Amino acid sequence: MLTNINDMLRDAKRERKAVGAFNVYNFDTIRGVAMAAKEAGDAPVIMAFGQKYLTNMSMKEVRSLTDAITGTDPDLPIALHLDHCSDPDLIREAMDAGFTSVMFDGSRLPYEENVRLTKAVCQMAHARGRSVEGELGSLAAGRSSEEGGAEDRERYTDPDQAAEFVKATGVDALAVSIGTVHGMYQGTPNIRIDILKEINEACRIPLVLHGGSGTPEKDLLACIENGIAKINMNTEISQAAVKAIRGVLAESPENDPPHLSSLSLASQEAVRGAAKRYIQLFRGELQ
Numbered sequence: 001m002l003t004n005i006n007d008m009l010r011d012a013k014r015e016r017k018a019v020g021a022f023n024v025y026n027f028d029t030i031r032g033v034a035m036a037a038k039e040a041g042d043a044p045v046i047m048a049f050g051q052k053y054l055t056n057m058s059m060k061e062v063r064s065l066t067d068a069i070t071g072t073d074p075d076l077p078i079a080l081h082l083d084h085c086s087d088p089d090l091i092r093e094a095m096d097a098g099f100t101s102v103m104f105d106g107s108r109l110p111y112e113e114n115v116r117l118t119k120a121v122c123q124m125a126h127a128r129g130r131s132v133e134g135e136l137g138s139l140a141a142g143r144s145s146e147e148g149g150a151e152d153r154e155r156y157t158d159p160d161q162a163a164e165f166v167k168a169t170g171v172d173a174l175a176v177s178i179g180t181v182h183g184m185y186q187g188t189p190n191i192r193i194d195i196l197k198e199i200n201e202a203c204r205i206p207l208v209l210h211g212g213s214g215t216p217e218k219d220l221l222a223c224i225e226n227g228i229a230k231i232n233m234n235t236e237i238s239q240a241a242v243k244a245i246r247g248v249l250a251e252s253p254e255n256d257p258p259h260l261s262s263l264s265l266a267s268q269e270a271v272r273g274a275a276k277r278y279i280q281l282f283r284g285e286l287q
């Protein structure tokens with residue numbers, strides 16, 4: 001059953017859990033994530049589709065596939081979320097395609113402009129019953145980053161400004177910068193739980209952690225304890241699938257390659273396994 005992120009994130013925050021938001025861009029990722037959530041006991045899950053994957057699939061295709069795989073299951077709460085989008089026209093298109101929540105990423109804009117556009121997106125989305133994630137501060141890009149670029153600099157979210165931003169825009173969830181990076185870390189992660197605590201005190205809405213890949217589990221759990229209710233995972237899930245595909249390829253002779261269908265199955269299975277583990281970790285079911 002498709003739903004927006006509001007109820008799932010509010011419940012998660014109250015219960016000191018987080019909902020996994022996994023990036024999807026093909027049949028294998030959508031099916032792998034859906035299987036993971038089902039096996040985790042119909043756990044709420046977010047299928048996140050980023051603007052950059054529009055060359056892989058259209059938004060209508062993502063919606064149709066998600067419906068075909070999960071839409072008729074009344075027990076499985078799934079949010080279909082537009083990840084990192086800075087174009088209000090694309091946000092409208094996502095809502096037309098039936099996405100249940102959207103992220104307006106104005107983090108590269110001057111603060112006042114970020115407020116103005118995020119507020120406008122909130123008005124448009126709320127009128128249609130969709131939820132909005134905004135972003136304040138910015139993440140650096142690590143290795144193999146899909147969302148960030150070499151020019152991205154780390155800028156921690158300012159707690160007071162975050163409170164003002166939430167009030168001024170009406171966002172339902174706020175992505176914060178506290179030391180995670182998009183992609184895999186180049187060095188040792190330094191996750192600033194002290195800053196997160198202050199942000200969480202200042203704004204009571206669910207907070208979002210981008211750059212989940214490679215973050216030590218103890219840090220992820222500390223983030224959940226301090227207000228993070230949604231954790232974005234992309235690179236690590238993709239790497240698990242590519243590793244599985246490499247494994248299948250390595251077992252077959254060069255002149256007798258495996259059938260493409262077996263690569264697809266290996267990929268789905270790896271996404272399922274990796275996503276399920278994170279869903280359970282985020283729900284406190286692995287300790």
Ligand code: 13P
Nearest residue numbers: 183210211213232234235
């Ligand atoms: P990672 O690739 O580091 O998991 O980040 C994903 C992300 O934040 C998507 O918005």
